[in-house]
Amino acid sequence: MRKPLIAGNWKMNTNVDEAISLVRAMVSELDKIAGVEKVLCPPFISLATVKELVKNTSIQLGAQNMHFEDRGAYTGEISPLMLVNLCQFVILGHSERRQYFAETDDVINKKVKKVIEFGLNPILCVGESLEDNESGRTEQIIARQVKAGLSGIKPAGQMVVAYEPVWAIGSGRAATGKQANSTISLIRSTIAGFWDNNTAQAVRILYGGSVTSSNIAEFIAQPEIDGALVGGASLKANEFVGIVSQTASLKSTR
Ligand code: PEP
Numbered sequence: 001m002r003k004p005l006i007a008g009n010w011k012m013n014t015n016v017d018e019a020i021s022l023v024r025a026m027v028s029e030l031d032k033i034a035g036v037e038k039v040l041c042p043p044f045i046s047l048a049t050v051k052e053l054v055k056n057t058s059i060q061l062g063a064q065n066m067h068f069e070d071r072g073a074y075t076g077e078i079s080p081l082m083l084v085n086l087c088q089f090v091i092l093g094h095s096e097r098r099q100y101f102a103e104t105d106d107v108i109n110k111k112v113k114k115v116i117e118f119g120l121n122p123i124l125c126v127g128e129s130l131e132d133n134e135s136g137r138t139e140q141i142i143a144r145q146v147k148a149g150l151s152g153i154k155p156a157g158q159m160v161v162a163y164e165p166v167w168a169i170g171s172g173r174a175a176t177g178k179q180a181n182s183t184i185s186l187i188r189s190t191i192a193g194f195w196d197n198n199t200a201q202a203v204r205i206l207y208g209g210s211v212t213s214s215n216i217a218e219f220i221a222q223p224e225i226d227g228a229l230v231g232g233a234s235l236k237a238n239e240f241v242g243i244v245s246q247t248a249s250l251k252s253t254r
Helices: 016-032 044-053 095-100 105-117 130-134 138-150 177-194 197-202 216-220 237-251
Strands: 005-009 037-041 059-063 089-092 121-126 160-163 204-208 227-230
Touching: 005 089, 005 204, 005 237, 016 044, 016 059, 016 237, 037 089, 044 059, 089 105, 105 121, 105 138, 121 138, 130 138, 138 160, 138 177, 160 177, 177 197, 177 204, 177 216, 216 227, 216 237, 227 237
Parallel strands: 005 037, 005 227, 037 059, 059 089, 089 121, 121 160, 160 204, 204 227
Antiparallel strands: none
């Protein structure tokens, strides 16, 4: 059985002091919730500080991006060597990276390979735009992004995929549980065809896009959805704890 996972993507929010306050406001409640993996993804500058605050708890950390080279003349970038002792997960291919930083499937694939090489867990984001959705191209876009993201990588059960329809991110317009479940089922069969069915059954596939404590139950109740990647609601301690605790009651694998 796949262990549910809830990851909070803080995006470009919180300075170090604010990150400390946010973690302090939820660390003990989150720590008590069993049966769900809890992952906080603060900005890079706060990772080391947050690592100290969650030391000896069940909370894990993730980075929001990573460069695919180990080191070198890449001003402003963060390498796997810098992350390997700081976090367990790395979000890759978020639609904001694809849209605002021109990240291509090829670049994202290089990053996924590196994350796996360094023993970290990739959270590979895929999702169709509103235009693709309305013109019936969702399946085609998602299958392309998944295959390109996994290209040249040996079956890796630690892979996490986040299905995040671009039109649902930060818009307050979440997909329905059924819509998300059906696209996630397509993602799982794409992985099964690309790798094999056993690995596809082990890969956790999350839904992301305007998840809150008021709608998480609808997603978690779906058989193919293994958790959520949460943006805006992860910046409010009560909301995030509410999302994780409902996930534990509905789907925990104790
Ligand atoms: C995200 O950034 O991954 C996300 C899903 O954002 P939000 O929850 O704010 O829609």
